[in-house]
Amino acid sequence: MTEAILQIEHLSKQYPGFLLDDISFSIPKGTIMGLIGENGAGKSTTIKAALDLVKKDSGSVAFWGQELSSSKQLKEDIGVVFDGVNFYETLTPAKVGNISAAAYRQWDERLYLDYLNRFGLPANKEIKSFSKGMKTKLCLAAALSHAPKLLILDEATSGLDPVMRDDILDIFLGFVQDENHSILMSSHISTDLEQIADYITFIHQGKALFCKTKDELRYRYGIIRCKTGFFDTIDKSEILACRKDNCQWDILVADKEKAKRKYRNAIVDDATIDDILLLYVKGEYTK
């Protein structure tokens, strides 16, 4: 990966009962990086540690090659959307705009009003009357209206209905049409990431199990489905993760074409991100 907008190296953070352990990945310009993992895997902690919201125990995080604390300008170029709205419920989108305008030198009021209009958000209605989707759209409008080059989305699409999720995913795809823009998006809804991400980093129990291109996962990874007798004949060094479901074994392998050639009597299916996630999280054997 070249020209990384965000570079995370050996990031670690310990809490009582939880360790975010040695996370490393980078996001090239013009791409979308998806962070997947079960609830509590460490996706949000990774994002918060990257943004200096929690103190990292070790490791380094660089945005455009610089530490976030080194320059306020860096924050002008980063738009962040969390799960839920961080404005008090009696505020209105118009007031949110005024607050943001006072915060960001790059704030574009006209663009913000365009987004409000596009998202169907009434400028003078209190946030407390908004649905979850409207609140997310408001946060997104605020995040996009100061001309960020990097969008960081922490479970931003969770809790939205499929239509709203689709609308928002379209906006993300539009955002990365500019090759200087990138997105880091954490979600446990793997279908969203399957739809738009270029890279996937899978975090499980505080560890980054892999960081790969989505195409590699979709087109190279496969699942061998077989009975116990056949399972015993499979070369264990090829197994990434496996799970026994009743009498059937689901075995995740990194090269499905090779598996098809080698195990001609076995069924080898394509692996979705959900399949991969499930096998890693619930699998009996992993490497």
Added chain:
Amino acid sequence: MKSLILKDFYNISHNAKSILIILLVFAVVFLPSSGIQNYIFICAILCSMMIITTFSFDEQSNWPLYAMIMPVSKKDIIAGKYMVLFSFSFIGVLFGIVAGAIGSIIAGNYFQAADAAPAIPLPLLALIALSCSTVFGSISIPLVIRFGAEKGRILVLASFLIPAGLCYIAYHALIFFGLNLTENLKTILLYCSPVPAAIWNYIMYKISCAIFVGQDLQ
């Protein structure tokens, strides 16, 4: 920092009507008996205490998390809170003067405190009220940052007791060391009160920064 201050004013404006009613009720209760001097103090201190309410709003919306993604530092957030505290106190003093003057005229005790000791010029009185209210308010900020808005609200008594206790100790220390506190000296001390108040606020700001900088935002 302007954005942080604006946000607090927007948030608190929602409560403006109830605060106004409380201050007017206090005017009716205290002005006839205590006079404008005490009323200005009451208004200033009540308004300064609204700073805790702003923390409560922030806590409910998890605002600090969002604030830190804006181009501001943790120190800016604390500095913003102290600016808001000063503004609230200032508004309280102004309201106390205006409402107190009107109320006093109606009550017929214009600029007279009941059993008032020596008359203090109104501008000085306003300055002392401003100093006192920021001193009381400023100690509540590190308490609320450390313990949260709800526990901090309970601990707010400490923000009155600690400075009052310190003043009491200082007063008796001066007597102990043989310094005769004449009326003249007391007046001079009152004139000087903004200086220790400013120092106190600065110390509280530094303590607040030290607590907040070390906190993880979840």
